Amino acid sequence: MSSPELVLHVLRSQLRAAGITYKALAERIGMSESSVKRMFAQKDMALSRLAQICKAAGIGMDEVLRGAAEVRPELDRLTAQQEKALVANPRLLLMAICCLGHWSLEQVTETYTLSEAECIGLLAELDRLGLIELKPYNRYSLRVSNAFHWQPDGPVQHYFRQHVVQDYFGGRFDGPGETLMVVPARLTAASAHEAAQKVQQLAAELGRLHQNDRRQAPEARDGVTLIVGLRSWEFAAFTALRRAR
Numbered sequence: 001m002s003s004p005e006l007v008l009h010v011l012r013s014q015l016r017a018a019g020i021t022y023k024a025l026a027e028r029i030g031m032s033e034s035s036v037k038r039m040f041a042q043k044d045m046a047l048s049r050l051a052q053i054c055k056a057a058g059i060g061m062d063e064v065l066r067g068a069a070e071v072r073p074e075l076d077r078l079t080a081q082q083e084k085a086l087v088a089n090p091r092l093l094l095m096a097i098c099c100l101g102h103w104s105l106e107q108v109t110e111t112y113t114l115s116e117a118e119c120i121g122l123l124a125e126l127d128r129l130g131l132i133e134l135k136p137y138n139r140y141s142l143r144v145s146n147a148f149h150w151q152p153d154g155p156v157q158h159y160f161r162q163h164v165v166q167d168y169f170g171g172r173f174d175g176p177g178e179t180l181m182v183v184p185a186r187l188t189a190a191s192a193h194e195a196a197q198k199v200q201q202l203a204a205e206l207g208r209l210h211q212n213d214r215r216q217a218p219e220a221r222d223g224v225t226l227i228v229g230l231r232s233w234e235f236a237a238f239t240a241l242r243r244a245r
Helices: 003-017 022-029 033-041 047-057 061-070 080-087 090-100 105-111 116-129 155-163 165-169 189-215
Strands: 132-135 139-142
Touching: 003 047, 003 061, 022 033, 022 047, 047 061, 080 090, 080 116, 080 155, 090 105, 090 116, 090 139, 105 116, 116 132, 116 139, 155 165
Parallel strands: none
Antiparallel strands: 132 139
């Protein structure tokens, strides 16, 4: 997040904590509710407007600015060196994926043959790498955003291609909620770009569902993995049948 976004993020959180809705705020500052929503959606705000909102809501402007200064920026991706450290130790990569799935230490030790001491050591290493912030009692918070993704052609993606893809596509894809589609098309560059944006939206939607379902009991949830690709490609056996030009 940029600095203006951080300020608005903190302001929005404090308004929510005070029980002040956009509608109530709009009435206090003499604006329509739609205008207030649009103002927050633009992710930028003049200091004069910020001061007006804080005064109307009974929130200290200095508290908002101080809160924004204390927020650590969230990462959308790791560096290549950080990813290399993960793939160098499959157990560390496993723990990283569990953390991205918001698993507790107890869930990890119950599911995998990792001791509590080993898990704590792995959490400490992930804290050092910047993926999480380790807290007392072996709790943690993610230091990555909801838009987090691995580097497109980075070490983790290479590892997945080498060790994961064949295992993944060896399944039948006929279970509840499972699907596999191979959809060829001939598109212009503009249409291909639009399709790629739709893929990003699908990934974001999966992230939203993941966040919503965190409120459900662990036994009610199952691990799912979405692998989506879009590239200029033709099956090599088909390419071999093309007429020479």
